[in-house]
Amino acid sequence: MIDGERFDPFNNRLCRNVRNALSENFKTVLEQNSMQPVRRVAGFFLNDPLPPYVRTYIDRRLAAYERVLATVRSHGLDHPLDIAVAIWDQRLFFETHEYLEPHWMTAGGDDKKLLQAIIRAAGAYVHLEQGNLTGARRIAAKAVAVLEHYPDRLAPFADPRLLLAKLRSLDPEPPTLAGTAGPVDRPSPTTGRL
Structure with a gap:
């Protein structure tokens, strides 16, 4: 090409x-x-x-x-992280970032940190798609640093171990995140807690 x-x-x-x-x-x-x-x-x-x-x-x-x-x-699906996983699994990493950003902006505390980490993880794959290893490495490291602290909060939505392993290695083959049994009873996204 x-x-x-x-x-x-x-x-x-x-x-x-x-x-x-x-x-x-x-x-x-x-x-x-x-x-x-x-x-x-x-x-x-x-x-x-x-x-x-x-x-x-x-x-x-x-x-x-x-x-x-x-x-x-x-x-x-109606929970923001369930929807984000569905978007991610279609390899729509830019869209994952765009979809989660308004939720991140209105979240607080640990929820805000988790959402920002997932946004950064998606950003790492946006950079990998373009062959920008330096940008991918930088943003993946920031995502990993936070995701390591919140595996239990991410686990109902996606496999945190797989995502962390892929980000640490900058594996160009992105993980499929939907691996749980599907949507379960979770706090409402409107309560301010994921």
Whole structure:
């Protein structure tokens, strides 16, 4: 592949605009339980001539968003970490970060630290996808430092040992996080406690 012929939101404005617009509207998809918002924004970009790698990115994102929405619907997911795991497991690391950020901003104490660590873990995989090992290593170390202290808080949602091992080794093959029996009785996300 010739340099510049890959989806690179760090160095290509079109790629960054597409990624940001899709991910922002994906949050609306989850709120409205409808793919319409993201289809609308995808159509805006697809109406113009695009490099093939941008079209491929859009097509793959739309398909992954459909799978996340189907998982959320079929399992009745409503807890932010259950939904984040569903997003992560579709390898939507930027979207995982974007989805969790508002929850992190309103959380406090240990919940805030845990959410920030998961956001950083997703960020590490965003950097790994782009081949930025330095950025991935830096952000993964910050995630690991916090996740090591909260394995019991993460365990109902995802396997903390697997995530920690993958982050420590910077394994480019991201872990699948959904490994628990599924949603269980958990404190409501509106109570301020995860």
